[in-house]
Amino acid sequence: MNKIEAIIRPERLSMVVSSLAEEGFHGLNITQVTGRGEQRGIAHVGRAGQSYVVDMLPKSKLEVVVKDGDTQRVIDIIVAAARTGQVGDGKIFVLPVSNAIRVRTGEAGDIAL
Ligand SMILES: Nc1ncnc2c1ncn2[C@@H]1O[C@H](COP(=O)(O)OP(=O)(O)OP(=O)(O)O)[C@@H](O)[C@H]1O
Ligand SMILES: [Mg+2]
Structure with missing residues (x-):
């Protein structure tokens, strides 16, 4: 089992979630985070011409x-639904998961997903 952790544009979230559901992937967690990537946020120019940097983006x-x-199928679905082609499209991390347990039944492993 793997945990796919995808950090994406908030405006792409509903597209990603519905694409996953169409392909049969229903269980998931969503958190709103703030972070930064290679560009370390974005630079803006204010109305008075002053420049400032927004370091952390939602x-x-x-x-x-x-x-x-x-794993690869889910990554492909997320990438296809989240990509705009512009910087800031996000990042996907894949982590190994040693087990999963359904609390109601005690089932463990793949059948618990
Ligand atoms: N190395 C990292 N570790 C953890 N989180 C990261 C890392 N890089 C990016 N993130 C998270 O992903 C979000 C989106 O990153 P972003 O898409 O800007 O990545 P990037 O590497 O700068 O790629 P791009 O050049 O396409 O913008 C960041 O705001 C941050 O929340
Ligand atoms: Mg970036």
Whole structure:
């Protein structure tokens, strides 16, 4: 099992969530986060011509735990729905997960997802 942690543009979140649902992936977590990437935020020019930098930008973090065999498919779905082609489209991290347990039944492993 892997946890796919995708940090994406908030305005792309609903597209990503509905694309995942269409492909049968329903279980997920969403958190609103602030962060920065390579560009360290964005530079703005104010109305008076002064420049300032917004260092941390709001992003949506989506966490999905999937079977090993579904990992690449879920990554592809997220990338296709989240990409605009502009800087700041986000980043995906893949982490190994050693187990999952459904609390109601005690089921463990892939069937608990
Ligand atoms: N190395 C990192 N570790 C943890 N979170 C990160 C990392 N890089 C980016 N993030 C998170 O991802 C968000 C989006 O990053 P972003 O898309 O700007 O990445 P990037 O590497 O700068 O790529 P791009 O050049 O396309 O903008 C950041 O706001 C931050 O929340
Ligand atoms: Mg960036």
